[in-house]
Amino acid sequence: MGLEINHLCKSFYSPGTGMIQVLNDVNLEVRPGQTHAVIGQSGSGKTTLLSLIAGLDRPDSGDIILDGENLSIMNEDRLARFRAEKIGIIFQQFHLMPHLTAQENISLPLEILKAPDIEKQTHAMLEMVGLSHRRHHLPGALSGGECQRVAIARALIIKPSLILADEPTGNLDTATGETVSDLLFNLVETEHKSLILVTHNVSLADRCRSTFTLERGVLY
Numbered sequence: 001m002g003l004e005i006n007h008l009c010k011s012f013y014s015p016g017t018g019m020i021q022v023l024n025d026v027n028l029e030v031r032p033g034q035t036h037a038v039i040g041q042s043g044s045g046k047t048t049l050l051s052l053i054a055g056l057d058r059p060d061s062g063d064i065i066l067d068g069e070n071l072s073i074m075n076e077d078r079l080a081r082f083r084a085e086k087i088g089i090i091f092q093q094f095h096l097m098p099h100l101t102a103q104e105n106i107s108l109p110l111e112i113l114k115a116p117d118i119e120k121q122t123h124a125m126l127e128m129v130g131l132s133h134r135r136h137h138l139p140g141a142l143s144g145g146e147c148q149r150v151a152i153a154r155a156l157i158i159k160p161s162l163i164l165a166d167e168p169t170g171n172l173d174t175a176t177g178e179t180v181s182d183l184l185f186n187l188v189e190t191e192h193k194s195l196i197l198v199t200h201n202v203s204l205a206d207r208c209r210s211t212f213t214l215e216r217g218v219l220y
């Protein structure tokens, strides 16, 4: 069914500048299997938009409808459960749990959901991202590219309807960034996932089906 964003508005107050309208009537539709990039200058509201879609923050007004369900009207418990089941998030800084091994980081979302066959699914995912031989390593003992592969595996293991990626190669050197983006796009394509990718990197954005620009609160 995909994602529908209707008339989304979000503003922030800060003592120095007062009220800033970061998103002003943003509309977007993402059908299953589609990949969209969102680009825009620093401070244009890209991360804010992803946080709202992920249900990590609340809009002032507007609707975010994923697979027919409106996130904007869910209570916190329902929203947390919905996010855990439906949305895979990949951050620039990886956000792995430092005290858990690669394997444990990847299986964590399944543990939270009390899913069946956790070990089997985790091993299959480790294989898919080429990290079976590193499964017992802690994030501190992995390279940046390996950490991001763990983060991609963790995002995909729940078989999400939607993947949100915020500068997924921003912390990696060019060659590693390309390997990681190849992996991400291959998996998104094979698994027929929807992807919203926020990036400054135009060649990464070009790999998506369409690119939108966020400017002065509006998505073009």
Ligand SMILES: Nc1ncnc2c1ncn2[C@@H]1O[C@H](COP(=O)(O)OP(=O)(O)OP(=O)(O)O)[C@@H](O)[C@H]1O
Pocket (backbone or CB within 6 Å): 012, 013, 014, 020, 022, 040, 041, 042, 043, 044, 045, 046, 047, 048, 049
């Ligand atoms: N919690 C907050 N309180 C106040 N202002 C905020 C808050 N979060 C974001 N902002 C402001 O909203 C604007 C958009 O921020 P956001 O992080 O979404 O931009 P961005 O396009 O992702 O930037 P970058 O590319 O630099 O990461 C900025 O002016 C920022 O200072």
